[in-house]
Amino acid sequence: MVIGGTDTTFATMEWAMTELLRHPNKLRKVIEELDAIIGDQNVVEDETTVIAGYTIPKNSCIFFNVRAIQRDAEFWEDPLRFEPERFLKDTEKRNYTGNSFHFFPFGSGRRICVGIPLAEKNIMQILATLLHCFDWELPDGRQPDVKEKLQFVLTKAEPLVVVPIARLSNSIQNQ
Numbered sequence: 001m002v003i004g005g006t007d008t009t010f011a012t013m014e015w016a017m018t019e020l021l022r023h024p025n026k027l028r029k030v031i032e033e034l035d036a037i038i039g040d041q042n043v044v045e046d047e048t049t050v051i052a053g054y055t056i057p058k059n060s061c062i063f064f065n066v067r068a069i070q071r072d073a074e075f076w077e078d079p080l081r082f083e084p085e086r087f088l089k090d091t092e093k094r095n096y097t098g099n100s101f102h103f104f105p106f107g108s109g110r111r112i113c114v115g116i117p118l119a120e121k122n123i124m125q126i127l128a129t130l131l132h133c134f135d136w137e138l139p140d141g142r143q144p145d146v147k148e149k150l151q152f153v154l155t156k157a158e159p160l161v162v163v164p165i166a167r168l169s170n171s172i173q174n175q
């Protein structure tokens, strides 16, 4: 992993520099382009721009409301209904690799979550094991609530308290 993350980048840059130094006209072209865009102060100027009809003023800090986008009724049928099967029916719906701008729980672009492969395996394995090995009951006939608490991660306002009941014939409780 160390070699994959360091030597590859280093070798690519070293080769690029070598070839540019061997081809001065190409090197000049790169430098002219950098000078034209960055100038001689080494600072990229922000400019007011228009994207999809919206004016984005210079120096704006943009936040996407991913929560609202992922509940947009124009794209999601009955968006608040809990229907995991919707992701099985339509492959585009379960594309969370950052290429679908209707569903991007892991972000998108160069800062997309690096933990996707681990998260996929962990969540699948742990949740499947808990559901397969136990039946789950709420204490005192309580109902599960869906009140949210916005922190760094959107969590449940009140932690879920549940009682596990072994359901497999080979579980210790049933022996």
Ligand code: HEM
Binding pocket: 105, 106, 107, 108, 109, 110, 111, 112, 113, 114, 115, 116, 118, 119
């Ligand atoms: C359900 C699980 C997870 C969700 C929903 C999630 C979501 C996200 C999101 C939305 C971002 C920001 C992406 C952006 O700026 O466009 C992010 C970044 C990141 N995540 Fe995750 N994540 C999860 C699990 C994990 C795990 C398991 C790890 C590590 C083992 C991890 C490590 C990171 C790191 C290091 C970044 C920063 C990447 C960067 O800025 O270059 N995440 N994650």
